[in-house]
Amino acid sequence: MNKIFSYFLIALLLVACGSSKKVTTKKRKSSPKVIVKTTPKVETPKEKEVVVEVIKPNTPEVYANKTEEYIAIYSDIAQDEMRNYGIPASITLAQGILESASGQGRLSVEANNHFGIKCHGWTGAKIYHDDDASQECFRKYKNSKYSFRDHSLFLKERKRYSVLFTLEKDDYKNWAIELRKAGYATDRKYPEKLISLIERYQLHRFDAEVLGKATANNDKHIVVKGDTLYSLSKKYNISVSELKSLNGLETNDLFVGQVLYVKPIPKDF
Template sequence: MKKIIWLLVVSMFVFSCGSSKKTSSKRVKGSTKTERVVKDTRTKPNSPKETPKETVVIEKTPERVPTSTDDYIAIFAPIAQEEMRLYGIPASITLAQGILESASGKGRLAVEANNHFGIKCHEWTGARIYHDDDASQECFRKYNDAKYSYRDHSLFLTGRSRYQKLFQLNIHDYQSWAKELRAAGYATDRRYPEKLIS
């Protein structure tokens, strides 16, 4: 009997000394991403006083292709609103441009390159996709995630002097923003402002 008890105590000790990792998954409300948090409570053998560290690993889930313009707005409105807070570009204008340029997220550039604004390569050194636009097989920027397309759109407008007049306009005056975007040369289509406004 003593041998059995001794064997149980030793096996409990051996199993309790193994690595103690806790994993939990959580889905952010309204998001298409799943975030997995791995808590590693082990300490390094050479530093027993070290506090446990938490490592966050964001796993990318497949992008959801919007089924309608309303669906597009539901998916990308939070990103456009964050860009408005950070860069002063009306979320309504950003969403209208995304809807127009990406065919509500269903266009080739949006689906294959996460490029929702038709931003061409210019001085871009990242991944590329070639697509017929004003000319045959023009170079467009390719992003790992659509949110980077939204950020690049903000940086594109704030970083070029020809768009500086936009930032003197009232952030709630989307009609003036639409007209000034065309005047500054964002698009060649003469009806671009009307399309954005509608």
């Protein structure tokens, strides 16, 4: 009996030891899978080159002086009046330059009156200005071209100027003299002033063009970079002083694009 009990105790001890040695293993948690999504590379289209055309504003003409500018603006009108009424364009331009101070005088600026024509029964707009007497009445025009037309009619329709139209259309000297004699101006030096302007700025070239006596386009030169009066004088066989006189230049300065007359018009056309 004691033996059996001993065996029983030993068996219990073995079972107890076995249970104490049992190791509980924990299941390792697996690391979460990291899914990396790759976005396919999309090539962006190259930007098209845009060519922008830069349009430069028109460069205003530059003139040697106000008289040159006046001639450039009104020479075409003066030539049209010559064709229509037989008054030399040179005379019309010289009178306009003299009477309007090259377009800078009050009458021309405020009344578009380039020839100092007084009212004399005029029923249109008027302006009052000190002249031979205080606050005399002068004609006022909507546009300068009407002043040129009225100048033509003023001479053509008055008998005292009739002798003018017996003269040759290119005889600017006698036109200037007869204007003074007919009473157009009181200034004794009026003819000399007109003639001086005509010859200084070669205004008779416009008469020659109307009469078909002017030379072709080879009498002009358009200034390019590097041009000087000296180089042009050599090129066209003309002196610097003649070039300046022909174009009414007061200095030796030139600018690109400037149109110069390079061949004098013969005095006898």
